Amino acid sequence: MDTALSDSSRVVVLGHQHADKAFVVRxxxxxxxxxxxxxDMNRSEPAREMAQRLGMSGDAAVTVVLPDCRVLHDPSLIDLAxxxxxxxxxxxxxxDLVIVGGGPAGLACGVYAGCEGMKVVMIEDDAPGGQAGSTSRIENYLGFPSGIGGAELARAALxxxxxxxxxxxxxRVANRLGTDGDWRTVGLADGSVIRGRxxxxxxGMQWRRHPAPGVDRFINAGVYYGSCLSEAATVAGEDVYMVGAGNSAGQAALAFARYARSVTMLVRTAELDTMSHYLIERLKACPNISVRTRTEVVESLGDTSLTGLVLRDGVTGSTETVPAAALYLLIGATPCTEWCGDLIGRDDHGFVLTGTEVVRDDRPLAVPWSAARDPLLMETNVPGVFAAGDVRSGSVKRVGSAIGQGAVALQAINEYLGSMVTASAKS
Ligand SMILES: Cc1cc2nc3c(=O)[nH]c(=O)nc-3n(C[C@H](O)[C@H](O)[C@H](O)COP(=O)(O)OP(=O)(O)OC[C@H]3O[C@@H](n4cnc5c(N)ncnc54)[C@H](O)[C@@H]3O)c2cc1C
Incomplete structure (x- = not known):
């Protein structure tokens, strides 16, 4: 092997900079x-030579060389893991407990459950930390005044x-949820099934990503997916932009306008046709909110943080550069619930219903609540199956909130498991 490139202490990745597969592996x-x-094989002749010697075919996007010299061409994540x-x-x-999802909510529940001596397994389809783990810096997590790297927080929690x-x-991808008597079952993509009491x-969920160049470079440095109304005061005196035409964007604009110098809502369509009428009226009445229809962000500008945006007029095609301190993207999120099939009741946006929400009369569920008792806090319509974090309907989409819910869910899980022990002792 080429000694200039091989490394007995590190993994070596050879690939094409712009190949998706190479990005996914890195x-x-x-x-x-x-x-x-x-x-990068496009830039390095020794890398190209090494790839050839290792038998990397012309079609392969990435080759991974392990410290023990094993070579993997275009590996799947499971093979790499x-x-x-x-x-x-x-x-x-x-x-005792199967946790699906290794983001802040799952990890918090895992820590507390493990701490209480429960037999717990966590199934994660990617890497620890979920959305938080992919964030370069979390600035508002309690106890870290200078922020903490998402991967660092995830690694410590794991x-x-x-x-x-x-x-x-x-x-490991969970792809089925079921019941088998008192057991709750989680099927994995490899065909195996894990049973939990x-x-x-x-x-969690996935935010729809904004495609404009530069946007992802400033995540948490001026660009934010979603908005937390309690953070509105952080934009005091600033010019804030908000992309989105739904009710959540309207509510966020009103909350931020209480502190910001100006809030500009950018909407691609000709009207705010997906927003409730009362919100549109309130936006109109607010002097420092303006709505720019048929306008989209085509580039984010700045050095280490966002300082400006390039906007394009959808009618004329002309572009304009504006100073901007913050850009909030409220362009929709999809909860990761497909793997639950029809078993679990969800709201109109696909987020999991829990607690009293599952027994509301106006919620026809494929599998109605069947137990004689009321659902516990964070319990879904299937007794013994709980939900916490961003995937839960109505939850605040933040790290601290997900961690709190993971911890609180454990209390309900303990209550449920306790009731099962009592029931089996009686029978
Ligand atoms: C770019 C970005 C920046 C953010 N910055 C901040 C911030 O600064 N401060 C803040 O408080 N919040 C921030 N957030 C929000 C915060 O990260 C989330 O609210 C939090 O991570 C939610 O935690 P969770 O555990 O509920 O879900 P997630 O973090 O979404 O974790 C869910 C996990 O489940 C896994 N999973 C999904 N489906 C399956 C399946 N079928 N099988 C196995 N595993 C599965 C996912 O891969 C993921 O790892 C940010 C979010 C993003 C996207």
Whole structure:
């Protein structure tokens, strides 16, 4: 092997800079905190030669060389995870608690459950930390006044969970949820099934990404997906832009306008046709809110943080550069709930219903609540299946909130498991 490029202490990745597959592999290594050296084959002749010697075919987008010299061409994430010992088949097929999703909500529940001595397995289809793990810096998480890297927070939380005996399976996709008597079952993409006395759905959601160049470079440095109304005061005296035409964008604009110098809503369509009438009236009445229809962001500008935006008029095609301190993107999110099939009741946007929401008369569910008792806090329409974090209907989409919900869900899970023990003792 080429000694200039090989590395016995690090993974070596050879690939094409712009190949999606190469990006996915590097992103996976980064978020799993695996040290690696990257060589772009478009730029490096030694990298091209090495790839040839390793038998990388012309079609392959990426080749990974492990420190022990094993070579993987275009590996799937599960193959990569297995090769790096980041995942392994579940040690058992029954657990007290199966947590699906290794973001802040799942990790928090795992830490507290492990701490109480429960037998817990966590199933994560990617890397620890979820959305938070992919964020370069979280500025508003309690106790970290200078912010904390998302991957760093995720790694610390995972270490903590593992320290309490939680079994961690990464790069494993849950694709079915079911029941088998008192057991709750989670099917994995490899065909295996894990049974738990209780299951926590903590699979979060995915924000629709804004495609304009530069936008993702300033995430959490002026560009924010979603908005938390309690953060409105952070934009005091600033010029704020908001992309989105739904009610959440309207509500956010009103909240931010109380502090910002100006709030400009950017809407691609000719009218705010998806927003409630009362919100449109309130926006009109607010002197420092303006709505620019048929306008879109085509570029974000700045050095280390956002300072400006390039806007395009959808009618004339002309562009304009405006100073901007913050850009909030409220362009829709999709909860990761497909794997639950029809079993779990959801709201109109696909977020999981829990607690009293599952027994509301106006909610016809495919599987109605069947137990004699009321659903517990964060319990879904299936007794023993709980949900926490962004995937839950009505939840605040923030790290702190997801962690809090993960911790609170455990109390309800304990109550449920306690009631099952009592019931079986009586029978
Ligand atoms: C770019 C960005 C920046 C953000 N910045 C901040 C910030 O600064 N401050 C803040 O408070 N919040 C921030 N947030 C929001 C915050 O990250 C989320 O609210 C939080 O991560 C939600 O945690 P969660 O555990 O509920 O879900 P997620 O973080 O979404 O985690 C869910 C996990 O489940 C996994 N999963 C999904 N489906 C499956 C399946 N079928 N099988 C197995 N695993 C599955 C996902 O891969 C993911 O890892 C940000 C979000 C984004 C996207």
């Amino acid at each position: 992103d996976f290594l980064e978020r799993n905190v695996v040290p690696y050296a990257w060589h 297995l090769a790096l010992d980041l995942t392994r088949p579940a040690k058992s097929d029954t657990y 270490t903590q969970a593992k320290g309490f005996g939680v079994e961690w399976l990464s790069a 209780a299951v926590l759905i903590a699979t």
